Amino acid sequence: RIDTIAGIINGTGNYILTEMRAGREFGEVLKEAQALGYAEADPTFDVEGIDAAHKLTILAASGFGVPLQFEKAYTEGISELTPYDIAHAELLGYRVKHLGIARRRDDGIELRVHPTLVPQSHLIAQVDGVLNAILVDGDAVGQTMYYGPGAGDEATASAVIADIVDVARGLGSNSQQRVPYLGFSPDALEDLAVLGMDDVQSAYYLRIQAFDHPGVLAKVASILSEHGINIESIMQKESEFKDGRIPVIILTHTVQERQMNLAIAEMEALADIDGKVVRIRAENFN
Amino acid sequence: RIDTIAGIINGTGNYILTEMRAGREFGEVLKEAQALGYAEADPTFDVEGIDAAHKLTILAASGFGVPLQFEKAYTEGISELTPYDIAHAELLGYRVKHLGIARRRDDGIELRVHPTLVPQSHLIAQVDGVLNAILVDGDAVGQTMYYGPGAGDEATASAVIADIVDVARGLGSNSQQRVPYLGFSPDALEDLAVLGMDDVQSAYYLRIQAFDHPGVLAKVASILSEHGINIESIMQKESEFKDGRIPVIILTHTVQERQMNLAIAEMEALADIDGKVVRIRAENFN
Amino acid sequence: RIDTIAGIINGTGNYILTEMRAGREFGEVLKEAQALGYAEADPTFDVEGIDAAHKLTILAASGFGVPLQFEKAYTEGISELTPYDIAHAELLGYRVKHLGIARRRDDGIELRVHPTLVPQSHLIAQVDGVLNAILVDGDAVGQTMYYGPGAGDEATASAVIADIVDVARGLGSNSQQRVPYLGFSPDALEDLAVLGMDDVQSAYYLRIQAFDHPGVLAKVASILSEHGINIESIMQKESEFKDGRIPVIILTHTVQERQMNLAIAEMEALADIDGKVVRIRAENFN
Amino acid sequence: RIDTIAGIINGTGNYILTEMRAGREFGEVLKEAQALGYAEADPTFDVEGIDAAHKLTILAASGFGVPLQFEKAYTEGISELTPYDIAHAELLGYRVKHLGIARRRDDGIELRVHPTLVPQSHLIAQVDGVLNAILVDGDAVGQTMYYGPGAGDEATASAVIADIVDVARGLGSNSQQRVPYLGFSPDALEDLAVLGMDDVQSAYYLRIQAFDHPGVLAKVASILSEHGINIESIMQKESEFKDGRIPVIILTHTVQERQMNLAIAEMEALADIDGKVVRIRAENFN
Structure with a gap:
C-alpha cells in the first residue's frame, strides 16, 4: 500500500529554486530561465504550481485509486520565496x-x-x-525514488508518472495481486475524500520580524505551546536592520495546519511583531 | 530505445563499500555486516557479484529484449578492493x-x-x-534513475527490476507501441550477442607500484600512448614505503579493454614496476 | 592598547579536544594522549587548565601591565566535556x-x-x-594572531608568550612610546583589579534536559527574558531517550555571568527540567 | 636559527586573489578593489610585488642578519594570473x-x-x-605564524614585521643568547649572498596547451625526467577548445629553477605544444 507520493514534478520551478540557492532573487532567475527557454513568457502555469498540481492529481489517482480531482488540489507557487529564507533553511x-x-x-x-x-x-x-524526481513511500518496500528528466509535453509526462506509480504499487506483490492499471477497473477506486488544507498535517518553517524586546521569543513560544505545537529549533538573528527589527526563525514539529493558522494569527496580533509571518511547510520523509 | 542499464543491485556489497570509504578494510567491514545480518555466513553470492549478475541478466533481458544468459555475464567481486584505492578514487x-x-x-x-x-x-x-539504484539511459528521455531498498528475496527483486525497466522502456512512447512484458512475445527478442570482455569499452583507474626512477612515468605514458589510450590524469605520490616504491595512479579515457590488457602486460614487464597493476573500471555516465 | 588576549595555550588540551570532534569520549582520548606521550600520567596540570592559567597570567601581566596574580584566575578544565555538546556546538x-x-x-x-x-x-x-595560538585584539591594529608549537617547558613558553604580547603591544606605536618589557618598569603597572566570575561578560551555550511538555521552552525563554538575556538560537531535539527527556540547546548573546547564574538556578528549579543545566561559555571575537 | 620566512605581506594582493577564487578575472577584481579603496589608482606598487619585496627584504635582514638588499629580490606580480589556473590549483x-x-x-x-x-x-x-600573515620556520621551534591586519603605512609595517621576526628569532633561546635587534650589532650580520633565481629551489605548477596527440604526455614526461624533475601529478583535461588544444597540468616535486627553465624551453620547442608554458611556483612548507 502506498502512503505517500511526493515529487519535484516541474522542471522550470526546480531550475529556479536551484539557482536561487546562490543568493539570487526569484525575478532575476525567472528572466534568465525565460531567456534559456526553460520558462514560458507567461510562467504562471509552471511557477504557480498549476502544472505540478495536474501531475500530482494523476499520481494520486494512479497510486491511491481515487478519481482525478484537480480542482481539489491546494496550489501554492514559488514566486514569493526569498533567497533569505532559502539561505536560512x-x-x-x-x-x-x-x-x-x-x-x-x-x-x-x-x-x-x-x-x-x-x-x-x-x-x-x-x-x-530541470530534473524531476518522484518519491513513493509504502508499507511494503519503504521509500523508492524515481529520478529523470521532466518529460516534454504534459500528456507524455502524465503517462510516465502514472507508470512509475504503477510499478511502485506492484512492488513486493506477485503478479496476480497487482493493482490493475488506471482505468482498467474503475470500480476498485477507493472512496477517500481530498482533505481541506486545515486538516493537512505538516512541519513548518516560520519567519517572524520581531521588534527587539527580549521577551518576544517567550511570547511566541507560549503561543505555539498553547496550540500544542512543538518547536524543533529557533534562530534569533542579530538585528540586520536599522529599525531594530530582528528576524526570528522557527522550525516546528508536525502539527495540523488548523492549529498553525490559529497560532500565526495570534502571533501577528502581538505588538512586538511586524507584518506577516512567513510560513513554509517542511517534510522530513522518515 | 534503452542504451545503458547500470545499477547498484546488491545491498550487501553497497553497504560494505559505503563503510570502506571511512578507511576500513574489506574483511573487517564484512565481519560487521555479517554480525548485523546484512551479509550471509558465506558471503560469496553477494560480494563476488553473482547475485548482481543474476539481476543484471534479467534487467538486460527486459530492457533489450535478449534471452536470459547469466553464464555470459562477466563477474568481478569487491573482495580485492583496498581502502587505499577507494581513497585515491x-x-x-x-x-x-x-x-x-x-x-x-x-x-x-x-x-x-x-x-x-x-x-x-x-x-x-x-x-x-543497503540501498539499490538502477540507472537507465535511453535516446528518448535521457537518464532516469530508480532508487529504493534492495528487495528481500531474489525472486521478488527480479520482478521489481524487470518492471522498472519496463517503465523505462515505455517512456515517451504511447501505449500501443510499448514493448510487451518479458516472456509475452519471445519472438520479438533481438538477436544481439553478449560481447566478450576484450570487446568491452571502459575508462580505467590504474595503480602501478613503481621503483623511484624519474623516467618510469615517461615509459608508462609511452606505452599507453602506443595503444591509443588517452590519459585524463596521473598522480605520482611521494613514496610512502621504506623500499622506495612509489604508487602511480592513472585515470584513462575510454578505450577497448583489449588495448588496456596489452598495455598492462607491457607495463608489468617493465623492470621499474613491482608486481601487478591494479585496475578498476570507470564510467562517467554522461 | 590591548583589550583582549585569548589563547589556546595548552597543547595537551587542544589535542584532546581536536580528537573529541570525531565523537570520542574524553577518557578514551586522554588514555591515547598518554600513550603517545602528549599527556602526563597525572594529567591534571594540563586538562584542568592550571598550566593554561599560569601562562594566561603572564600574558595578562605583559599585555596589560598588571602584577602576576595566578591565584585570581578562574580555572575550569575540559574533563567534563561530552562529544554530544561538542557535536551540537x-x-x-x-x-x-x-x-x-x-x-x-x-x-x-x-x-x-x-x-x-x-x-x-x-x-x-x-x-x-598540539599547536598553540594566541589572539591579541587591540584598538590600534585590530586582531592579530600568533600560531606555533606549544613550547616544551613552562619557563621557555612563558618567555615566548611574553615576547609575543610585547610585539602586539608595540604595534603601531613608534619605539619611544613602546611599553617596556615586563619587569623593566614595574612602577608603570596599571592598578586594575581582577574581576570575580560574577562580573565577567560572556555569551553562553546551554543544554537543558527537559521533560517533553510543549510549554517548557516558553518557560525557559521567559526566565532568560526576565534576566535580560537575549537568545541567539534554540534547538529542541527530538527525544532520543526512552524516558521522554528532550535536550534543549540554547545559544545566548553576551550577558553578565551573575544574571546567567540566576537564570540557570531558576531553570533548574523548574519541574519540567531534569538535573543540572550544562553551560559552556562562548566568544565571537568580532 | 630561522630557515624560512614566508609571508602574505600585501593586503591588496591577497584581497584580489581571495576574490579571484570565485572565478573572477584579475582586472575586474582590481577595479572593484580600487572602488573600495583597497587598491591605489596606480596599483603597480601592490600587485607587481614591489611593496612585498620591500617588506621581505626587511624580514630577511632581521631574521637572517644580512644587509638590506632590496634590489636583489626577485619580484613577480599577480596581474598575469588567471581564474583557470587558480581553479585548477x-x-x-x-x-x-x-x-x-x-x-x-x-x-x-x-x-x-x-x-x-x-x-x-x-x-x-x-x-x-586584506589580512597579512608571516610564517617563520626554524630549527628550534618549528613553524610559527603571525597573522593580522596589514599595517597602514609602510614604515609602521616594516617595524612590525621586524619585531615579529625578532620574536621568532628569540624563541627557545634564553635571553642572554638572543640575537640583538636589527641595527644594534651590525658586525654580527652574516655574509650570505642573495642567490640568483636560477639557483632557487621550488616545486612547480605547469600548464601546457597541447595539441591532442596521445603521445604528447609521454614526450613531456620524458623531458622532465631527463632534467631530473619528479612529477607529483598530471591532469590532462578533456579538450574544452574548438581547435583541439588540451590543457595538461603538471605538479612537480622540488627542483632547481635552472633545470626547470631548461625543461620548459624544450617543451615549448615541441611541435605538439602551443604557445608558452604557464609556470607557478609551489611550496609545501612541511
Whole structure:
C-alpha cells in the first residue's frame, strides 16, 4: 500500500529554486530561465504550481485509486520565496523544493503543491536543475525514488508518472495481486475524500520580524505551546536592520495546519511583531 | 530505445563499500555486516557479484529484449578492493561502486558486474548503505534513475527490476507501441550477442607500484600512448614505503579493454614496476 | 592598547579536544594522549587548565601591565566535556576550544580559563592538535594572531608568550612610546583589579534536559527574558531517550555571568527540567 | 636559527586573489578593489610585488642578519594570473597566494616574491582578504605564524614585521643568547649572498596547451625526467577548445629553477605544444 507520493514534478520551478540557492532573487532567475527557454513568457502555469498540481492529481489517482480531482488540489507557487529564507533553511539543514505531495490518511487524502523544506541529506534534496524526481513511500518496500528528466509535453509526462506509480504499487506483490492499471477497473477506486488544507498535517518553517524586546521569543513560544505545537529549533538573528527589527526563525514539529493558522494569527496580533509571518511547510520523509 | 542499464543491485556489497570509504578494510567491514545480518555466513553470492549478475541478466533481458544468459555475464567481486584505492578514487573526484552494467552497442551487448568508479557528483554516487539504484539511459528521455531498498528475496527483486525497466522502456512512447512484458512475445527478442570482455569499452583507474626512477612515468605514458589510450590524469605520490616504491595512479579515457590488457602486460614487464597493476573500471555516465 | 588576549595555550588540551570532534569520549582520548606521550600520567596540570592559567597570567601581566596574580584566575578544565555538546556546538557553527582569556574592561580585568565556543570561521578554530595560538585584539591594529608549537617547558613558553604580547603591544606605536618589557618598569603597572566570575561578560551555550511538555521552552525563554538575556538560537531535539527527556540547546548573546547564574538556578528549579543545566561559555571575537 | 620566512605581506594582493577564487578575472577584481579603496589608482606598487619585496627584504635582514638588499629580490606580480589556473590549483589541493619567501641555505639566501601554490590544509592558505600573515620556520621551534591586519603605512609595517621576526628569532633561546635587534650589532650580520633565481629551489605548477596527440604526455614526461624533475601529478583535461588544444597540468616535486627553465624551453620547442608554458611556483612548507 502506498502512503505517500511526493515529487519535484516541474522542471522550470526546480531550475529556479536551484539557482536561487546562490543568493539570487526569484525575478532575476525567472528572466534568465525565460531567456534559456526553460520558462514560458507567461510562467504562471509552471511557477504557480498549476502544472505540478495536474501531475500530482494523476499520481494520486494512479497510486491511491481515487478519481482525478484537480480542482481539489491546494496550489501554492514559488514566486514569493526569498533567497533569505532559502539561505536560512540551508543553515538549519534543509533545502527548499517545490513539491507536489499526495498522502493517504485514514480520514482522507492530502493533495497539495507548495514550497517545502526537505532535509539536505535526503536524496530528493540532491535533485537539481530541470530534473524531476518522484518519491513513493509504502508499507511494503519503504521509500523508492524515481529520478529523470521532466518529460516534454504534459500528456507524455502524465503517462510516465502514472507508470512509475504503477510499478511502485506492484512492488513486493506477485503478479496476480497487482493493482490493475488506471482505468482498467474503475470500480476498485477507493472512496477517500481530498482533505481541506486545515486538516493537512505538516512541519513548518516560520519567519517572524520581531521588534527587539527580549521577551518576544517567550511570547511566541507560549503561543505555539498553547496550540500544542512543538518547536524543533529557533534562530534569533542579530538585528540586520536599522529599525531594530530582528528576524526570528522557527522550525516546528508536525502539527495540523488548523492549529498553525490559529497560532500565526495570534502571533501577528502581538505588538512586538511586524507584518506577516512567513510560513513554509517542511517534510522530513522518515 | 534503452542504451545503458547500470545499477547498484546488491545491498550487501553497497553497504560494505559505503563503510570502506571511512578507511576500513574489506574483511573487517564484512565481519560487521555479517554480525548485523546484512551479509550471509558465506558471503560469496553477494560480494563476488553473482547475485548482481543474476539481476543484471534479467534487467538486460527486459530492457533489450535478449534471452536470459547469466553464464555470459562477466563477474568481478569487491573482495580485492583496498581502502587505499577507494581513497585515491575519491581524491580524483570519483566514488567506487559495485555496478552491474548492461550496454547495447551496434555489435552486441556488454554484460558485466565489477567495481566501478563513478563521478562523485552523479546521483548514483550518493546511494549509500543497503540501498539499490538502477540507472537507465535511453535516446528518448535521457537518464532516469530508480532508487529504493534492495528487495528481500531474489525472486521478488527480479520482478521489481524487470518492471522498472519496463517503465523505462515505455517512456515517451504511447501505449500501443510499448514493448510487451518479458516472456509475452519471445519472438520479438533481438538477436544481439553478449560481447566478450576484450570487446568491452571502459575508462580505467590504474595503480602501478613503481621503483623511484624519474623516467618510469615517461615509459608508462609511452606505452599507453602506443595503444591509443588517452590519459585524463596521473598522480605520482611521494613514496610512502621504506623500499622506495612509489604508487602511480592513472585515470584513462575510454578505450577497448583489449588495448588496456596489452598495455598492462607491457607495463608489468617493465623492470621499474613491482608486481601487478591494479585496475578498476570507470564510467562517467554522461 | 590591548583589550583582549585569548589563547589556546595548552597543547595537551587542544589535542584532546581536536580528537573529541570525531565523537570520542574524553577518557578514551586522554588514555591515547598518554600513550603517545602528549599527556602526563597525572594529567591534571594540563586538562584542568592550571598550566593554561599560569601562562594566561603572564600574558595578562605583559599585555596589560598588571602584577602576576595566578591565584585570581578562574580555572575550569575540559574533563567534563561530552562529544554530544561538542557535536551540537558544531551544528550551531561553533567549535569548542580550551581558551585562556584576559580582557581589559574599564572596571577591571577578566582572567579566566575554560572551554569556549568560538565561531568555526575564525582562524583560531582552525588550530588543531598540539599547536598553540594566541589572539591579541587591540584598538590600534585590530586582531592579530600568533600560531606555533606549544613550547616544551613552562619557563621557555612563558618567555615566548611574553615576547609575543610585547610585539602586539608595540604595534603601531613608534619605539619611544613602546611599553617596556615586563619587569623593566614595574612602577608603570596599571592598578586594575581582577574581576570575580560574577562580573565577567560572556555569551553562553546551554543544554537543558527537559521533560517533553510543549510549554517548557516558553518557560525557559521567559526566565532568560526576565534576566535580560537575549537568545541567539534554540534547538529542541527530538527525544532520543526512552524516558521522554528532550535536550534543549540554547545559544545566548553576551550577558553578565551573575544574571546567567540566576537564570540557570531558576531553570533548574523548574519541574519540567531534569538535573543540572550544562553551560559552556562562548566568544565571537568580532 | 630561522630557515624560512614566508609571508602574505600585501593586503591588496591577497584581497584580489581571495576574490579571484570565485572565478573572477584579475582586472575586474582590481577595479572593484580600487572602488573600495583597497587598491591605489596606480596599483603597480601592490600587485607587481614591489611593496612585498620591500617588506621581505626587511624580514630577511632581521631574521637572517644580512644587509638590506632590496634590489636583489626577485619580484613577480599577480596581474598575469588567471581564474583557470587558480581553479585548477584548488582541484589539486592547493591555493594560490602572493608570497614573499626568504630562505637561508648553506650557499646563500633565496629572496623572492611571486604567486605561490600552498596546500589548502596549511593555516596560511586560510588567510583571506586584506589580512597579512608571516610564517617563520626554524630549527628550534618549528613553524610559527603571525597573522593580522596589514599595517597602514609602510614604515609602521616594516617595524612590525621586524619585531615579529625578532620574536621568532628569540624563541627557545634564553635571553642572554638572543640575537640583538636589527641595527644594534651590525658586525654580527652574516655574509650570505642573495642567490640568483636560477639557483632557487621550488616545486612547480605547469600548464601546457597541447595539441591532442596521445603521445604528447609521454614526450613531456620524458623531458622532465631527463632534467631530473619528479612529477607529483598530471591532469590532462578533456579538450574544452574548438581547435583541439588540451590543457595538461603538471605538479612537480622540488627542483632547481635552472633545470626547470631548461625543461620548459624544450617543451615549448615541441611541435605538439602551443604557445608558452604557464609556470607557478609551489611550496609545501612541511
